[in-house]
Amino acid sequence: MPTADACVLKNLLDQHAGAFPDRRMALFEDGSQWSYAQCREQIRATAAGLQALGVAPGDRVLAWLPNGRDIVRVWFAANYLGAVYVPLNTAYRGAILEHAINITDARLMVAHGELTGRLRDLKLDTLCQVVVTGPGREPTGADLQWHDSEVLEGAGLTLDDSACIRPWDIQSVIYTSGTTGLSKGVLSPYLQLYTTAVVSYGRIQADDCLLVNLPMFHVGGTSPIYAALVRGGSFYLVDGFSTTEFWPQVRRANCVSTAGLIGAMAPFIASAAPAPDDADNPLKYMTMFPINEATISLGQRFGFDYITGFNMTEVSTPLISDVNSPVQYSCGKPRTGVSCRLVDEHDIEVAPGEHGELIVRSDLPWTMNAGYINMPEATAEAWRNGWFHTGDVFRQDEDGNYFFVDRRKDIIRRRGENISSVEVEAAVLRHPDVAEAVAVGVPSEFTEEEILIAVVANPDTRIDPRQLILWLTEQLAYFMVPRYVRLIDAIPKTETNKPRKVLLRQEGVTADTWDREAAGIHLKRERLRAR
Structure with missing residues (x-):
């Protein structure tokens, strides 16, 4: 078991500020930076401000x-006090925002001024104080006590x-990404964040800098920062991934690695x-x-060398590959200290x-x-029988x-067959005119589901749905060929570039969706003559 000195934020920050006070810890997009000593000074002052507002160990502090x-x-100040950091997705609004706030029982939020108008008309159970940073604070009907950001400038002494x-x-x-439903708030111990950080970014050393371009309300943004803290290195924090800014940012801070390339990020860079x-x-x-x-060619x-693996908010990178593994589409193997099973x-x-759920x-x-x-x-459903069900x-x-293979909830059930949406998407993406594609199941007029693909064309190209489907008949089993094709300008995504399939499922077959059966294309099993 790692000690508190090895994995708890307050201990790490105190130790590093004492051992190498002048070493750079953080670089921000506006060019400002912190040394370890400056970071500790800032964090202690902010922690004193939070403490004066009533924050105590174990309290949840919302960061919007x-x-x-x-x-x-x-984040650092809340943890320095022994309180719990609760970041909120900056896209939240309405019932989703209300749920995310209320379920934490938090009494204090620190929010950007341009977001506070969304609190209007929400039914807030416990939240009573909001500290506003940045411009744009809007009046709201919520019964809240408002503070300017100066209250966070406490006296560290x-x-x-x-x-x-x-x-x-x-x-x-x-909070989970919410790609399949209402987001759940994952209770993460220090040891989980530490383990995720050192497994995912284990090659980071004290002289290294990490580019962090994923949002800090997801583990993809928090774990690389924690890796830098654990190793006594530094991070360069920017507000999101940009294809045009990626290489200038890497060079500006001399970054040896980044938070990771997921989803469409690698193809964008390769373009x-x-x-x-x-x-x-x-x-x-x-x-x-x-x-x-x-990605191997990239x-x-x-x-650069590469690794891959599998992680989610609830675990700590249980699968990891060898460096420069040539096994395509593999997530690697279980790391030391973890047991994995595939079950029905x-x-x-x-x-x-055979296909099975990873536990x-x-x-x-x-x-x-x-x-x-x-x-x-x-919690009981996810942890049944002593295993976490992913x-x-x-x-x-x-x-x-x-x-x-797929999210269990994204498996498409069509006429007795279980179909992986990921495998359908992989085939569609091999078409030279397709930039992005998402496959979802939509209700069938008979029973079970039909397959709909939402497709984004490459620049300066036009996709003919009929030609695409005819091409796919040579790539996929007959029962996997989509019935519906929907041409769209952009795939709806989460802030970590995961497609929001739930939105496409909800929209279903729209007026502009092309139907291959209505176009006279009917596919059936090829009957082979037995001998």
Whole structure:
């Protein structure tokens, strides 16, 4: 079990500020930076401000802020007091926002002024104080006490920093991406965040800098920052991924790695015209998903090593690959200290090669989630039979590599067949005119579901749905060929670039959706003559 000195934020910050006070810790998008000593001074002052507002160990502090200095201050200061950091998605509004606030029982929020108008007319159970940072504060009908950001400029010398914070204490409540339904708040202990950080970014050293361009209300943004803190390194925090700014940002801070390349990020970077100096950059290693021919070529082109794996808010990277693994679309193998199984709906292990839900448990306690905040039924369902159920379907090959198949809720059931939306999408994406594609199940007029694909065309191209479907008949089994094609300008996504399939399912077959059966294309099983 790692000690508090090894994995608890307050201990790490105090130690590093004492051991190397002048070493750079943080660089921000406006060019400002903190040394470790300056960071500790800022955090103690902010913690004193929070303490004066009544924040105590174990309290939940809501942070509704974009990437930048303020959200780092609130996170670190809350944890320095022994309180719990609860970042909120800056896209939240309405019933989703109300749910995310109320379920935490939080009494204090630090919010960006341009967001506060969304609090109007919400029924807030416990929230009573809001500290406003930045411009644009709007009046609201909510019965709240408002504070300007100056209240966070406390006096560090008056701070009561006597809280004893342990590795198993709750460090944060991070909301799931909500791609399949209402987001759940994941109770994450310090040891879980520490484990995720050192497994995912284990090659980071004290002299290294990480580019963090994923949102800090997700684990993809918090874990690389924690990796830098654990190693005594530094991070460069920017407000989101940008194709045009990616390489200037990497070079500006001499970043050896980033928060990771997921989803469409790698193709966007690869789309730039090749240049003779592509490999002349400071990147040394990257976490990427998925690993395929295109991402392998990206690593070779720009001269960095890569790993891949599998992670989610609730766990701590249970699957990890070897460096520069050539096994395409693999998520690697279970890391040391983790047990993984693939099971059916009754938790019975499936045969080798068959699809099953990934369930996980760890030898070391507190390295995975401690449940969902104030959702005991969801916690019991996820942790049934002593294993955490990821909700993700995988298969395993004869060499022990795990391959992601689909979210269990995204499996499409069509005429007796279970169809992986990921496999359909992979086939569609091989078409030269397709930039992005998402496959979902929509209700059939007969029974079960039909397959709908939402497709974004490459620039300066036009997709003919009929020609696309005819092309897919040579790529997919007949029962996997989509019935519906919907051409759209952009795929709706979460802030971590995951497609919001639930929105496309809800919209279903729209007026502009092309129907291959209405167009006279009917596909049937090929009947072979037995001998």
